[in-house]
C-alpha cells in the first residue's frame with residue numbers, strides 16, 4: 777500500500793482504513809444473515825454492528841466527506857485538474873443519501889428491531905453502500921491522495937491538519 781508522508785493524507789487514510797474495516801464486516805454479516813432471515817432485536821452481534829456502523833457513517837458523512845469537498849477538492853481542481861474531484865463529489869452525492877437512509881434504519885432498528893420489510897431494505901441498501909463506498913475509497917487511496925501529496929506544501933499540510941482536527945477528524 778502507498779505510504780503517505782503528510783499529516784492530512786495520513787489522517788484521511790486512517791479514516792479510510794477504519795471505514796473499509798466496517799464495510800467489510802457489514803458485508804460479511806449481511807451475507808451470513810441473508811435477506812430473508814430477520815435478526816432478533818436483542819441479537820448481540822447485530823446490536824454491536826449497528827452501533828459501530830452508526831459511528832462510522834456519521835463521522836464519514838458529516839466530517840470526512842464534507843472536509844474533502846470543502847477543503848481538498850477545490851485545491852486539487854485548482855492545481856491539478858477538476859475531473860477527478862468532480863467524479864469523487866458525484867460519488868459522494870450518491871453515497872451520502874444511501875448512508876443517511878442506512879443510518880436512520882440502523883437507529884430505528886436499535887430501538888425497535890427489524891421487521892421483514894425494514895430488514896430486506898436494510899440488507900439491500902447495506903450491500904449497495906458497501907459496493908459503492910469501497911470502490912470510492914479505493915479511488916481516493918490510489919489516485920487522489922497520492923496526487924494531493926504532490927501539490928501540498930508543508931504549511932498547507934499544517935493548516936489543513938488543524939482544520940480537519942477542528943472539524944472532528946482524527947488527525
Ligand SMILES: [Fe+2]
Nearest residue numbers: 841844864916
Ligand atoms: Fe471521498
Ligand SMILES: [Fe+2]
Nearest residue numbers: 788840844916
Ligand atoms: Fe475519503
